[in-house]
Amino acid sequence: MHIVVCIKQVPDSAQIRVHPVTNTIMRQGVPAIVNPYDLFALEEALRLKDKFGGKVTMLCMGPPQAEDALKKCISFGADDAVLVTDRSFAGADTLATSYALAAAIRQIGREQKVDIVFTGKQTIDGDTAQVGPGIAKRLGLQLLTYVSRIAELDLEANTITVERRAEGGVQVLKTAVPCLITMLEGTNEMRFAPLENMIHAARYPVRKWNKEAAGIEDVTKIGLKGSPTVVSKVFGPTPRAEKALMQSVDDASPRDVSLNVIQKIFTQHPTLERDILAKASV
Amino acid sequence: MSEKFDVIVVGAGPSGNAAAYTAAKAGLSVLQIERGEYPGSKNVQGAILYANALEQIIPDFRDDAPLERHIIEQRMWVLDDESFVGTHFRSDDYNKPPYNRYTIIRAQFDKWFSSKVKEAGALVICETTVECLLMDGDQVVGVRCDRQGGEVFADVVILADGVNSTLARKAGFHGEIQAGNVALAVKEILFMPQETIEARFNVKDEEGVVIEMFGKITDGLMGTGFLYTNKDSITLGVGCMLSDFKANPNRSSPYTMLEKMKAHPSIAPMIAGGEMKEYCAHLIPEGGFHAVPKVFGNGWMIVGDSGGFVNAVHREGSNLAMTTGRLAAETAIAAKAAGKGFKAKQLAGYKSALDESFVMKDLHKYRDMPSVFHDNSQFFTTYPELVNRAARTMLTVDGIDKKTKEKEIFSSFRKSRSLAGLAGDAFKLWRAFR
Numbered sequence: 105m106h107i108v109v110c111i112k113q114v115p116d117s118a119q120i121r122v123h124p125v126t127n128t129i130m131r132q133g134v135p136a137i138v139n140p141y142d143l144f145a146l147e148e149a150l151r152l153k154d155k156f157g158g159k160v161t162m163l164c165m166g167p168p169q170a171e172d173a174l175k176k177c178i179s180f181g182a183d184d185a186v187l188v189t190d191r192s193f194a195g196a197d198t199l200a201t202s203y204a205l206a207a208a209i210r211q212i213g214r215e216q217k218v219d220i221v222f223t224g225k226q227t228i229d230g231d232t233a234q235v236g237p238g239i240a241k242r243l244g245l246q247l248l249t250y251v252s253r254i255a256e257l258d259l260e261a262n263t264i265t266v267e268r269r270a271e272g273g274v275q276v277l278k279t280a281v282p283c284l285i286t287m288l289e290g291t292n293e294m295r296f297a298p299l300e301n302m303i304h305a306a307r308y309p310v311r312k313w314n315k316e317a318a319g320i321e322d323v324t325k326i327g328l329k330g331s332p333t334v335v336s337k338v339f340g341p342t343p344r345a346e347k348a349l350m351q352s353v354d355d356a357s358p359r360d361v362s363l364n365v366i367q368k369i370f371t372q373h374p375t376l377e378r379d380i381l382a383k384a385s386v
Numbered sequence: 387m388s389e390k391f392d393v394i395v396v397g398a399g400p401s402g403n404a405a406a407y408t409a410a411k412a413g414l415s416v417l418q419i420e421r422g423e424y425p426g427s428k429n430v431q432g433a434i435l436y437a438n439a440l441e442q443i444i445p446d447f448r449d450d451a452p453l454e455r456h457i458i459e460q461r462m463w464v465l466d467d468e469s470f471v472g473t474h475f476r477s478d479d480y481n482k483p484p485y486n487r488y489t490i491i492r493a494q495f496d497k498w499f500s501s502k503v504k505e506a507g508a509l510v511i512c513e514t515t516v517e518c519l520l521m522d523g524d525q526v527v528g529v530r531c532d533r534q535g536g537e538v539f540a541d542v543v544i545l546a547d548g549v550n551s552t553l554a555r556k557a558g559f560h561g562e563i564q565a566g567n568v569a570l571a572v573k574e575i576l577f578m579p580q581e582t583i584e585a586r587f588n589v590k591d592e593e594g595v596v597i598e599m600f601g602k603i604t605d606g607l608m609g610t611g612f613l614y615t616n617k618d619s620i621t622l623g624v625g626c627m628l629s630d631f632k633a634n635p636n637r638s639s640p641y642t643m644l645e646k647m648k649a650h651p652s653i654a655p656m657i658a659g660g661e662m663k664e665y666c667a668h669l670i671p672e673g674g675f676h677a678v679p680k681v682f683g684n685g686w687m688i689v690g691d692s693g694g695f696v697n698a699v700h701r702e703g704s705n706l707a708m709t710t711g712r713l714a715a716e717t718a719i720a721a722k723a724a725g726k727g728f729k730a731k732q733l734a735g736y737k738s739a740l741d742e743s744f745v746m747k748d749l750h751k752y753r754d755m756p757s758v759f760h761d762n763s764q765f766f767t768t769y770p771e772l773v774n775r776a777a778r779t780m781l782t783v784d785g786i787d788k789k790t791k792e793k794e795i796f797s798s799f800r801k802s803r804s805l806a807g808l809a810g811d812a813f814k815l816w817r818a819f820r
Binding site for chain 2: 121135137296297298299300302303305306307
């Protein structure tokens, strides 16, 4: 079985700052990490490999420094890593990114047929959750998003059964392989790499593909040129004026506390009491 | 099967990076093990980079190292509660490249240094803690990490694991750290637009200013404060001996000291409007000459903060760290070339190289400084107050004649310190600086 896991190197959003004047994200000095959601995809892929054997290939599009993110995935136990890196990819939105990654996956598939493609649920810097589905569409793969558990994989019958988080419950979906899975966060815990893997990863020669090597056919569909998305405005959220109110519970009966809280809510939202009373009388 | 390297370097700060780079560059197989998420993630320093020590290792570092501003002006301030008396030294000489020193942001600088270490051919692994040294009798033969299959071997282990020096203590190479030998420093990085910094500090382009401060900002404890200008931020901090914080738990804590310093009427306007970007605290080994432990043995050497290599008087640390790292690596290279093993005898060259370098010479020069300042808190309380009062008396024009003012100043000194005390203090200082 051959699994491809797509990752992105992202700035650690916990340490990011917004420039107070220009409102742009200040990336300088902010550490780059593997998109945390992608690690759930990688761990799930490694578990399938542990169970069924096969090979896990990492794929990333980004600047040369993204090599570090791929090496980290090698340390966790991935077998191979490809970095798609070319100046002409710069400025790509999700449409152009999925085009480039789909081309690279086709290329990887020419070396060895790909059975499952994994991505994270979304990235922490873009938060669009569009690249995974975009790749699936371009490659004609069955698409399974927000997967919380892989219930069954039948390699004989080429079917996979997964649990998917959906509004109001869990969907159990069964489909054919090859497929693309976007993995939900919190569904597993990344393993702790043994020392041998750490040293192996530090030595690992990540394969670097430019746009030709990645098999890009139409250069108008990559990078800024292939990106119809326009960022018209960037702004920081304005802090809300209203703050949480404190309600002391010392020496008060639950009834008094509740009445007090209700009174405070009504004072803050004068129309609420009227509306509730109106509803109650219907 | 565990691997064996020529050299294992524990830690990826300035000393560890200097050691790993030098050894790898000479063709030795090097494994460097860092505890943090990436080199620089756990490191704290003011930070000033003294060019010379790095030049000896990477001569053309200026081409791509992330440097903030080169220092063209050094201010020394003696503060009481409302005022300061200071000297400023600014010279256009410092504006002629190659520059002598720079402000840096360590998280960025260390990442750059580490990339050079990797380019030189060393293997660098992060997020891995070395738990202990592996011994074969009295010979260090490797380390054990906190990962599965965590044993890895080497001819020489260079300990660059920082001020706590955990590995050397565990191995019994030296004793527990004494609170009297370490300072606890806290600092903040405050973001500020480049134009604001340039206007407030009268600099342009990449020029920078350093302010060293002492006096009442440390509440009478032995210590100093500092302010450095970076490209678009200001670093501001204060540090005192850990033993003093311990002895005066109700008087001062590091953060109240820093808050007080930020509120000082001479400092507050310089940092007004700054947005805090980072805050951190760290121990600094300030025991000086007498606190330097045994620095080499069978199969091991200690470099940087782990060896207590800090010149507290001149606020030099990273340059001593880089120099000790380089000298340790050069010793390992020579031992490898000689092919006679890696016992203490073959590594003794490290200590003689240290003794011949500025590292031990400077530490020796100021060997008594820590105790002079520590045992005489008047240097941090009484004198700053007296000097500031003297300046105020002399410079306030109020109809009183200058001669009377002089008398008043002199008697204020006599009142606070007896003549013998004044003379004694001067002598102590002269002895310590000599």
